[in-house]
Amino acid sequence: MHTVFDAIRSGGIKPVILDTDTYNEIDDQFALAYAILANDRIRLLSVNAAPFLNDRSQSPEDGMEKSYQEIGRILRILHRDDIPFFRGSTAFMKNSHTPQPSEAAQNIIDTVRASQERVYIVAIGAITNVASACLMAPDILERIAIIWLGGHAHHYPHTREFNLWQDIAAARVFFDGSMPLIQVPCMGMCSELATTLPELTHYLQGKNALCDYLLDIFREYAPPGAMCWSKVIWDIAAVACLALPGSMDMVEVARPIVTSDGVYAFDNARPAMGYIRRLERDRIFADVFTLLAGQQV
Numbered sequence: 001m002h003t004v005f006d007a008i009r010s011g012g013i014k015p016v017i018l019d020t021d022t023y024n025e026i027d028d029q030f031a032l033a034y035a036i037l038a039n040d041r042i043r044l045l046s047v048n049a050a051p052f053l054n055d056r057s058q059s060p061e062d063g064m065e066k067s068y069q070e071i072g073r074i075l076r077i078l079h080r081d082d083i084p085f086f087r088g089s090t091a092f093m094k095n096s097h098t099p100q101p102s103e104a105a106q107n108i109i110d111t112v113r114a115s116q117e118r119v120y121i122v123a124i125g126a127i128t129n130v131a132s133a134c135l136m137a138p139d140i141l142e143r144i145a146i147i148w149l150g151g152h153a154h155h156y157p158h159t160r161e162f163n164l165w166q167d168i169a170a171a172r173v174f175f176d177g178s179m180p181l182i183q184v185p186c187m188g189m190c191s192e193l194a195t196t197l198p199e200l201t202h203y204l205q206g207k208n209a210l211c212d213y214l215l216d217i218f219r220e221y222a223p224p225g226a227m228c229w230s231k232v233i234w235d236i237a238a239v240a241c242l243a244l245p246g247s248m249d250m251v252e253v254a255r256p257i258v259t260s261d262g263v264y265a266f267d268n269a270r271p272a273m274g275y276i277r278r279l280e281r282d283r284i285f286a287d288v289f290t291l292l293a294g295q296q297v
Helices: 002-009 027-037 060-077 103-114 128-136 138-143 162-166 168-175 197-204 209-221 236-243 281-293
Strands: 014-020 042-049 119-123 144-149 181-184 194-196 230-232 248-254 272-279
Touching: 002 144, 002 248, 014 027, 014 103, 014 236, 027 042, 027 060, 027 209, 027 236, 027 281, 042 060, 042 103, 042 236, 060 209, 103 119, 103 128, 103 138, 119 128, 119 236, 128 138, 128 144, 128 168, 138 144, 144 236, 162 168, 181 236, 194 197, 197 209, 197 281, 209 281, 236 248, 236 272, 236 281
Parallel strands: 014 042, 014 119, 119 144, 144 181, 181 272
Antiparallel strands: 194 230, 248 272
């Protein structure tokens, strides 16, 4: 893991595949835009749509398809038809040994095999596509680094977090494996990335079509009549690991065991992984807002 840490901290433009459940709520859109616009630090190779199931979808397949369409909307707003995007798994994994083949999983395999350098996979949804690719093509494991926003902080009382709990079988592929992995936990870490409508209005309103779109979906997400309402924009943390690594405190820990009742168990003899234990909220939002507002779209 130290090699991956050193590569991230050393700067340079990193080749990235973004795997995202873009329609799940409103934070993925910010993260996708961030990954595109931080192009002096990230070379976004492609985008994969991940499955999800909640009150914004009728099934994992429907969630994936809605995410696929939302990816297209963001790319069109930014006039980036040069970035390919792919449909992902239509179902979650049945167990940690059986992949769910998809265009997205094959895209990961083909991209990594064709690359002359390590490919960073930034996953900000259920990690089904990425786990499936790793099971389908074990030869790619040492040529990737996975940055996954999933699970809660290790001190949190449970880890029944949306991305992890939807496809616990896929999560176990990585927690029980040894491939390069950096976990970006949600509650207890990313939960610091809250913003408000007045803050977004001040920095984004009227700047360009992308800013107005993001502000509109933020407004629509707000509970009617809510007072002092804020929203965590979780997923920008995973992109910031590469775009702004100095804003992160990355450490090496043993991979946790995810139990069937949704808690972590620990064994220091297990393979190491990277773990984000702290972030600089203001520094990350300043970077995101500067890039968003500076676009001529």
